[in-house]
Amino acid sequence: MNINLTAEKLANLTFSLLANCQEKEVRLAEIHNLTQAEFRCLRLFGSDEVMNNKSIAERMKLSPSRLTRIIDGLVEKEYVIREIDNNDRRNMKVSLSNRGKSLVNQLNKAYVDIHREILMDIDESQHTPLITALMHLLAALDKWLAKGVV
Amino acid sequence: MNINLTAEKLANLTFSLLANCQEKEVRLAEIHNLTQAEFRCLRLFGSDEVMNNKSIAERMKLSPSRLTRIIDGLVEKEYVIREIDNNDRRNMKVSLSNRGKSLVNQLNKAYVDIHREILMDIDESQHTPLITALMHLLAALDKWLAKGVV
DNA sequence: ATTAAAATATTGTGCATAACAAATATCGTT
DNA sequence: AACGATATTTGTTATGCACAATATTTTAAT
Structure with missing residues (x-):
């Protein structure tokens, strides 16, 4: 696969992962009232x-x-x-x-x-x-x- | 590999990734004075x-x-x-x-x-x-x- | 056609997050 | 003993964000 295409996919993936992981942290904190x-x-x-x-x-x-x-x-x-x-x-x-x-x-x-x-x-x-x-x-x-x- | 061990590794990895990706975003914003x-x-x-x-x-x-x-x-x-x-x-x-x-x-x-x-x-x-x-x-x-x- | 309700952006305000500077207490070195 | 370095805390300030109130415009109902 073209490396630029791969890089673009990777960029989008890490972007989404970042958002989701943050969301996950927020949820976990909320659960415990912290x-x-x-x-x-x-x-x-x-x-x-x-x-x-x-x-x-x-x-x-x-x-x-x-x-x-x-x-x-x-x-x-x-x-x-x-x-x-x-x-x-x-x-x-x-x-x-x-x-x-x-x-x-x-x-x-x-x-x-x-x-x-x-x-x-x-x-x-x-x-x-x-x-x-x-x-x-x-x-x-x-x-x-x-x-x-x- | 034991699934619990894998889960632990995964947990640590996503934790570190989160920190690094955030850092990356901060850097990129700074570069452009935003x-x-x-x-x-x-x-x-x-x-x-x-x-x-x-x-x-x-x-x-x-x-x-x-x-x-x-x-x-x-x-x-x-x-x-x-x-x-x-x-x-x-x-x-x-x-x-x-x-x-x-x-x-x-x-x-x-x-x-x-x-x-x-x-x-x-x-x-x-x-x-x-x-x-x-x-x-x-x-x-x-x-x-x-x-x-x- | 008129009026009530909903939608949109903005402004005012208050709270949480965070840093910096000043104040205080302690330690280590001379 | 005195001075400078270090650790914490407190006071102050700036930023990020949401909520409530307001103004304007559109849509829906009568």
């Missing part, structure tokens, strides 16, 4: 991880001040605990509460479930090709982004 | 299309009032023309100016270029599998979204 920011923040935690404000901000590519407020919300909703780090009292140790842990586990499970459901709609012989193709796509995208745009 | 909303709006136009406020709002899944303001910006920047539709004076006919047309053409070309570049980083034998795999993924995602979340 804002999108809270949802994304929560999903950053492994179930026993402890992070400080700044590292979360960096991971989410948001400012520390923004993060303070997002975590405010999660503390308010009792999903995370925020306490002073006695090894370095400038830091806040942010970690999941029991409630938070159970939600994160549930979310992770649901997240995988969705994708398993999606996979079940795709012929099994196509699974491996799909994964490797996506990995290629992701690597190529990474490379494109890394090299800095014209 | 807000993301303006960028997305502009890319909705075929080069000789005429739309009214509401239809654009629907396509972009935004409120008409929001669209009024986005188009304000594009009119300000002289990319689109807004004039009363004499067949139905309630409507505004929004269309690309010459400047807008040339930008849209340029954007479309750049958009395809990026994806061709990406494709060139992937072995050619993988192109067709990639496209079909993505189509499957998209269809499955659509189905999941359509059936309404639990």
Whole structure:
């Protein structure tokens, strides 16, 4: 197939995928009565991880001040605990509460479930090709982004 | 491969893809000194299309009032023309100016270029599998979204 | 033909998101 | 002990977006 035609198809596909994935994220956040920011923040935690404000901000590519407020919300909703780090009292140790842990586990499970459901709609012989193709796509995208745009 | 494992991989991949595609959109908008909303709006136009406020709002899944303001910006920047539709004076006919047309053409070309570049980083034998795999993924995602979340 | 209802775009307003700057507290180094 | 660097929080501001109210025009009903 002509590479330009393929490129056009790929462009349209990634465009649609972007829209759909965003929609999916929104839905999942709604289900659990979280804002999108809270949802994304929560999903950053492994179930026993402890992070400080700044590292979360960096991971989410948001400012520390923004993060303070997002975590405010999660503390308010009792999903995370925020306490002073006695090894370095400038830091806040942010970690999941029991409630938070159970939600994160549930979310992770649901997240995988969705994708398993999606996979079940795709012929099994196509699974491996799909994964490797996506990995290629992701690597190529990474490379494109890394090299800095014209 | 175990379907749960595959589902987990797929989940992580779509997550990363989402982040990267968003980043890509942001970059492209920045290059042309447009807000993301303006960028997305502009890319909705075929080069000789005429739309009214509401239809654009629907396509972009935004409120008409929001669209009024986005188009304000594009009119300000002289990319689109807004004039009363004499067949139905309630409507505004929004269309690309010459400047807008040339930008849209340029954007479309750049958009395809990026994806061709990406494709060139992937072995050619993988192109067709990639496209079909993505189509499957998209269809499955659509189905999941359509059936309404639990 | 007149009037009520619906459709369209705009404007005013309020809320959420996010960044930046200033203030505060702590740490590390000299 | 003092100064500069670092982490967080708070105050302020800008942007993105929706909803409600308004103005204009069209369509439908009587």
